[in-house]
Amino acid sequence: MTFPRFFTAKQTLPSHRIDDVASDVTRQLTAQAELGQIRPKQSVAIAVGSRGIDRIDEVTRTVVRLLIDRGAEPFIVPAMGSHGGATDAGQTATLAALGITPQSVGCPIQSSMDTVPIGTCAIGQDSIPLYFDRNAAAADHLIVINRIKPHTKLSGSIQSGICKMLMIGLGKHRGAITFHPAFKSFDYRLDRITANAIPTILAATPFLLGVALVEDAHDSIGRITVANADELLAIEPTLLNTATEWMPKLPFSTAELLIIDRIGKEISGTGLDTNVVGRKWHDKMAGDDEWPKVQQIYVRSLTAKTAGNASGIGIAEYTHRRVAEEIDPVKTRINCITAGHPTAAALPVWFDSDRDVLDAVCAQSPIPADRRRWLRIPDTLDLEQIQCSESYLEDARHGDHLEIVSDPQPLRFDDHGDLL
Secondary structure, X not given: OOOOOEEEEEEOOXXXXXXXXXXXXXXXXXXXXXXXXXOOOOEEEEEEOOOOOOOHHHHHHHHHHHHHHOOOEEEEEEOOOOOHHHOHHHHHHHHHHOOOOHHHHOOOEOOOOOEEEEEEEEEOOEEEEEEEEHHHHHOOEEEEEEEXXXXXXXXXXXXXXXXXXXXXXXXXXXXXHHHHHHHHHHOOEHHHOHHHHHHHHHHHOOEEEEEEEEEOOOOOEEEEEEEEOOOHHHHHHHHHHHHHHHOOOOOOOEEEEEEEOOEOOOOOOOOOOHHHHOOOOOOOOOOOOOOOEEEEEEEOOEOOOOOOXXXXXXXXXXXXXXXXXXXXXXXHHHHHHHOOOHHHHOOOEEEOOHHHHHHHHHHOOOOOHHHOXXXXXXXXXXXXEEEEEHHHHHHHHOOXXXXXXXXXXXXXXXXXOOEO
């Protein structure tokens, strides 16, 4: 088959990077009156999730040191629902993959799947039980650290963030499998139940402060906001608006094929961010009002940090043999079923090489090679430089915030038929 030639386009993505996150975290935490409630020898649980947040180890280490300086006894609690295979060891290993270990942050990690019931959340005429990590619930105080960003399935004014971590992440596997099936009943909008759920959780737990992080288009922390219990529900929607405005996007609204070099849980909850590829509501196609519209997706590999969790692989049409062989079926199955998204674990058609995949794509299209609209990205976070087939060349020349940095060149393959 004849493949299109590719050029490189560079997007101008504004930077909002905070260079010294330790100083910013320290300044904001020490400005909170609630910090004065912490007494020497008191235990403080610090909830950390499974996402690959920029410098999350540094943020966590800063919080730990500040607490130790006040004479407190902090410990880390994995707040990641069913991730890590829904096991104590698996969740500890997930934190380690993010650079969070007892040695790196300076305090113990208490990883357990044990939970305690803390009340109920009303959903219409029904209610569901709320569960909370036993170790976190037993602490004298709780500080939650998480990134605020658009969710890959949820919509509304509250999506991924501190509230979701309180409701689901700290509910561990039991809480996650209770909550996720209920998403449909409130139309995938957490903001329809947070006014009921969050006050209930705050009243029943030792929550003290939330450290909310917003990343810019370069995956760098650009805003840090510390919120107390009274501020939480008001602050998250504002931060979500900022996160949505800052997040990177594909430069074109349509593509016949999107080649993604890697997916992983540290990149997105679905491995690839559905907000970027335009498949938030349907695995295989964009909704009527959803953009971009990508006809087919090819995933080439899994990240090392995802440790075999291929959640989201079912959103793609094609994958490589190495992906099929690296998938941990137990981790992937548990994660996707718990999230109420079992099709996200479905294995796409796989081939032995990149060339075989691209041959299959070409075989289904009568369009000449020079008119095929293909894009290639490293992952759905790294969108500064994008490989574009030559049919995008004229659009790129007139595109805002786009710079063409290489002329169209033929794709190059190694002896095994894989892209160089």
